[in-house]
Amino acid sequence: MTRRQREGSPWTGFSAVFLKELADHLGSARMRVLEWLVLLTGIAAVVAAIQDFRANSGQDPFLFLRLFTYAKDPLPAFVSLLSFLVPIVAIGLGFDAVNSEFARRTLGRVLAQPIYRDVLLFGKFLAGVATLTISLLALWLLVFGLGLVLLGVAPSTEEALRALTFLVIAIAYGAVWLAVAILFSVLFRSSATAALAALGVWLLFSILWPILVPFAVRILVPSELDLAFGIPSMEQLGLQLSLSRLSPNTLFGESVLAVLNPGTRALGLVFPSQLRGAIPGAPLPFEQSLLLVWPQITGLIATAILLFAATYVVFQRQEVRA
Amino acid sequence: MMTPDLVIEAKSLTKRYPGGKVAVDRLDLGIGRGEIFGLLGPNGAGKTTTILMLLGLTDVSEGTVRVAGFDPAREPLAVKRRVGYLPDAVGFYDGMTAFENLAYSARLMGLDRKDSRERIAAALTRVRLSGSADARVATFSRGMRQRLGLADILLKRPEVAILDEPTSALDPQSTHELLQMIREMKADGMTILLSSHLLDRVQSVCDRVALFNRGRIALIGSVPELARSVLGGGYAIEIEAAGEGVVETLSSIQGVRRVTREGGHLYRAECDVDCRSAAAAALVGRGVSLLRLAVREPSLDAIYTHYFEGAKDDKAAA
Ligand SMILES: Nc1ncnc2c1ncn2[C@@H]1O[C@H](COP(=O)(O)OP(=O)(O)O)[C@@H](O)[C@H]1O
Ligand SMILES: [Mg+2]
Numbered sequence: 001m002t003r004r005q006r007e008g009s010p011w012t013g014f015s016a017v018f019l020k021e022l023a024d025h026l027g028s029a030r031m032r033v034l035e036w037l038v039l040l041t042g043i044a045a046v047v048a049a050i051q052d053f054r055a056n057s058g059q060d061p062f063l064f065l066r067l068f069t070y071a072k073d074p075l076p077a078f079v080s081l082l083s084f085l086v087p088i089v090a091i092g093l094g095f096d097a098v099n100s101e102f103a104r105r106t107l108g109r110v111l112a113q114p115i116y117r118d119v120l121l122f123g124k125f126l127a128g129v130a131t132l133t134i135s136l137l138a139l140w141l142l143v144f145g146l147g148l149v150l151l152g153v154a155p156s157t158e159e160a161l162r163a164l165t166f167l168v169i170a171i172a173y174g175a176v177w178l179a180v181a182i183l184f185s186v187l188f189r190s191s192a193t194a195a196l197a198a199l200g201v202w203l204l205f206s207i208l209w210p211i212l213v214p215f216a217v218r219i220l221v222p223s224e225l226d227l228a229f230g231i232p233s234m235e236q237l238g239l240q241l242s243l244s245r246l247s248p249n250t251l252f253g254e255s256v257l258a259v260l261n262p263g264t265r266a267l268g269l270v271f272p273s274q275l276r277g278a279i280p281g282a283p284l285p286f287e288q289s290l291l292l293v294w295p296q297i298t299g300l301i302a303t304a305i306l307l308f309a310a311t312y313v314v315f316q317r318q319e320v321r322a
Numbered sequence: 323m324m325t326p327d328l329v330i331e332a333k334s335l336t337k338r339y340p341g342g343k344v345a346v347d348r349l350d351l352g353i354g355r356g357e358i359f360g361l362l363g364p365n366g367a368g369k370t371t372t373i374l375m376l377l378g379l380t381d382v383s384e385g386t387v388r389v390a391g392f393d394p395a396r397e398p399l400a401v402k403r404r405v406g407y408l409p410d411a412v413g414f415y416d417g418m419t420a421f422e423n424l425a426y427s428a429r430l431m432g433l434d435r436k437d438s439r440e441r442i443a444a445a446l447t448r449v450r451l452s453g454s455a456d457a458r459v460a461t462f463s464r465g466m467r468q469r470l471g472l473a474d475i476l477l478k479r480p481e482v483a484i485l486d487e488p489t490s491a492l493d494p495q496s497t498h499e500l501l502q503m504i505r506e507m508k509a510d511g512m513t514i515l516l517s518s519h520l521l522d523r524v525q526s527v528c529d530r531v532a533l534f535n536r537g538r539i540a541l542i543g544s545v546p547e548l549a550r551s552v553l554g555g556g557y558a559i560e561i562e563a564a565g566e567g568v569v570e571t572l573s574s575i576q577g578v579r580r581v582t583r584e585g586g587h588l589y590r591a592e593c594d595v596d597c598r599s600a601a602a603a604a605l606v607g608r609g610v611s612l613l614r615l616a617v618r619e620p621s622l623d624a625i626y627t628h629y630f631e632g633a634k635d636d637k638a639a640a
Contacts, residue, residue: 012399016429105413109474112377112407113430114399320379321370 013115017123018130025093025131034089035135039142041081046143048072050150062283064155065162065260067147078143079256082136082170083249084206087177089135091198093128094181096191098315103191108320121315125182125308132174140167158262158286165259165290172300173252177202179307186315205247213243251300255293267292328352328388329482329513330359330376335385337371337537345371347537348385353515353530358508360524361517362626363534369517370410372534373486376515377407390481403431406475410486412467416460420451420470423459427474438477445476449503465496472503483507485516489523501527521626533626550594557596558618561589565610575600587613 025031049070053063060066071077076084098121101107111117144163148154155163180201184194217240218226223233232240244250258264262283284292330353337346346368353359361369374380376387378394378401387394390404414423421442428438446452449469454462462470468488475483488504489497504527508514518524525531525545532542541548546557561572564587572581577600578593591601598615605612 012432013430016426019429020426104415105409105411106415108379108409109407109412109414109427109471110430111379112402112405112409113427114402114432115430116398320374 010116011119013113014119014123017115017120018127021124021127022130025127026134030092031131031135034092035138038082038085038089038135039139041085042078042139043142043146045071045075045078045081046146047150048075049078050146053151062159062262063151063153064147064159065262067143067151068163068166069256069260079166079253079260083173083252083256086132086136086170086174087202087206087249088199090128090132090174090177091181091195091202093131094124094178095185095195095198097124097128097182097185099185099189099191099194102189111320117316118312121182121186121308121312125178128178128182129171129175132178133171136167136170136174161286162259162262162289166256169252169255169259169293169297169300172297172304173248175304176248176300176307179304179311183307183311183314186311186318205249209244209247209249213240216243245296245299248300248303251296251303255296255300258289258293258296262286262289264289264292267296327354329355329357329390330515331388332372332376333386335372335375335387336383337368337375337380338383345537346375349537349539351532351539351542353513355513356508356511357529358504358514358516358527360528360531361515361534362519362521362524362531363517364519367519367534368537369519369534370486371537373407373484373515373517376484377401377405403478404481406478406480406483408468408471408475408483408485408488410490412471412474414459414462414467414470417458419456419458420446420462420473421455423470424473424477428477431478433477441477441479442473445473448476448506449473450499465492465499468492468496468500469503472500472507476507480512482513482515485514487518488516489518489520497523557593559591559593559596559598559601560584560614560616560618561591561601561605561612562587562614563589563605563610563612565605565608567608568605568610571604571608571610572601575604 046067049067049072052070052072053066068078071080098107101110101120110120140163144155177198181194181198184197185191188194188197214232217232217236221233221236221239223236225231225233226236245254254267258267262285265284330351332349332351335346335349335351336344338344349368349372351372361372363369371380375382376389376394378398382395389401392400392404394401414420415426418426424442424445425438428442431438433441442455443452446455449472451466451469451473454466459467459470471488472485475485485504488500492500501524504514504516508527516524516528521531528545530542530544531548533540533548541551543551549557561568568589569581569583572578572589572591575593575597577595577597578591581589581591584590591597596617598617602612602615
């Protein structure tokens with residue numbers, strides 16, 4: 001592509017694309033199904049937790065936050081559910097973002113209007129993020145309301161701040177998966193292929209990655225300690241941590257752990273699977289917790305931006321014709 | 323340098339796809355204001371590619387283009403604001419109504435709500451779809467979709483309308499309606515570039531045509547001009563006349579090149595201009611009884627087959 005001096009506002013048409021896509025998402029049957037799925041499972045997890053809390057009304061100063069992290073068999077904790085379901089919703093929103101325009105033969109007509117090509121992509125991306133925000137906010141408010149009514153205690157300011165941060169992290173996490181889905185919607189002309197590819201990546205990171213990483217580490221950095229006693233060396237643990245942090249699921253799990261569990265003092269060798277395990281020690285103040293997870297949060301946002309940039313480059317080079 | 327009355331101007335325009343395929347090869351083209359220009363050629367000739375370059379929707383490999391005074395590669399928005407485009411096999415959002423589809427286009431154009439409402443109503447009336455404004459596009463026939471595509475263009479009130487294969491897959495009635503609407507657009511002062519692989523379909527609306535094959539223009543001009551240069555004679559007149567010396571009389575008329583007797587009372591004269599009245603006067607003056615006199619428009623089909631016989635093997639791509 002030749003470098004071009006842009007004339008006119010680069011944002012021309014953005015609001016038109018954004019509003020149309022948002023209306024499409026909010027009115028679509030697909031979105032309604034996904035929303036009900038998340039809503040029902042989320043509520044089930046929270047209500048189960050509340051019942052337990054009432055039975056043994058603990059003296060936990062952060063009782064409200066425990067709503068999000070408490071797991072009562074056989075239900076997983078609310079955050080674990082989200083870590084699983086948010087990617088599915090995001091993929092559901094994005095997997096046919098661009099290829100459906102090709103399939104419907106609307107792309108040429110839309111791009112012949114006075115807008116830049118990236119505005120179409122950006123409008124679709126942000127409309128997806130807005131839809132995620134709306135659904136997650138609704139869910140979050142519901143959990144909050146259930147907590148207020150059923151627990152009968154009001155959250156402290158600190159708890160509210162932490163819960164709000166958790167909401168932001170969940171949105172950033174969703175944005176990453178939305179970017180993955182939109183990238184595939186540009187790469188593959190068939191939306192079924194794009195959906196499968198995105199779900200494949202999701203499976204890789206949510207199920208295979210935690211299994212693969214320790215394996216890979218053993219092969220990459222053999223250690224005698226490990227061979228003899230099955231105790232991993234520090235070097236191995238370091239690599240394992242770095243590798244697992246390549247997964248957005250790890251970033252989400254770690255940051256949520258630290259934010260919702262004020263007792264978390266470090267995110268060294270703690271894994272999201274240990275989310276339930278309370279770490280002994282005095283709780284950190286909110287600012288300290290935020291500082292702790294800052295790299296994770298920026299990591300999630302940076303991943304979303306990088307994926308979007310890659311999508312932009314691919315889309316810009318594509319022919320308008322199907 | 324730009325010629326001021328040319329709305330579309332291409333100089334040595336070339337498109338090379340990655341992989342080396344040259345889809346458009348040093349094309350020179352000038353289309354004047356208010357013209358209906360036909361880009362005619364078989365499938366794979368490079369018509370769509372040319373159109374996409376005019377709109378700035380695909381990169382130009384070499385050469386220069388100006389549309390409505392702007393370079394589509396440098397100032398795409400300026401061009402797109404002035405040019406309406408009907409893509410080949412145009413598509414709409416099926417779940418939305420005709421009105422909603424046009425309203426989306428109007429918002430992309432930056433029209434305000436009131437203005438867009440008025441323009442949409444006017445455009446739908448023009449293409450005789452006002453009765454279906456609130457019907458979902460999924461229920462539309464092919465002909466209605468094409469007309470909605472024209473409405474999409476009318477909405478913009480463009481200087482130039484570029485229509486890619488507007489009549490393809492339409493039945494004769496729909497084709498006729500669509501061509502009539504294209505004529506009305508011209509009457510409004512729009513410049514129109516249309517492409518087609520069906521020559522006889524569009525020859526009646528085109529002021530000028532370019533015969534296009536394998537990325538190159540073989541011939542360019544009005545239909546009678548092309549007929550003259552390709553087929554020799556510009557007009558063919560059929561005469562039915564009873565009497566003596568018809569051939570000699572007709573041959574003596576200025577502008578007539580050749581007269582043949584087709585058998586019985588039927589004669590055929592090839593001439594440079596339409597010389598029916600001269601022929602009638604001369605024959606009647608000779609005391610011949612004139613039974614019938616008809617002009618046969620030169621057919622693009624004849625020109626087409628003449629020019630594109632060798633193109634049959636190039637049908638692979640759409
Ligand atoms: N994206 C592409 N990559 C490579 N070749 C292409 C591409 N698009 C079109 N072509 C080739 O360019 C030529 C012209 O195509 P096109 O402009 O669609 O012709 P027409 O519209 O006249 O049927 C065809 O031979 C086609 O195969
Ligand atoms: Mg074509």
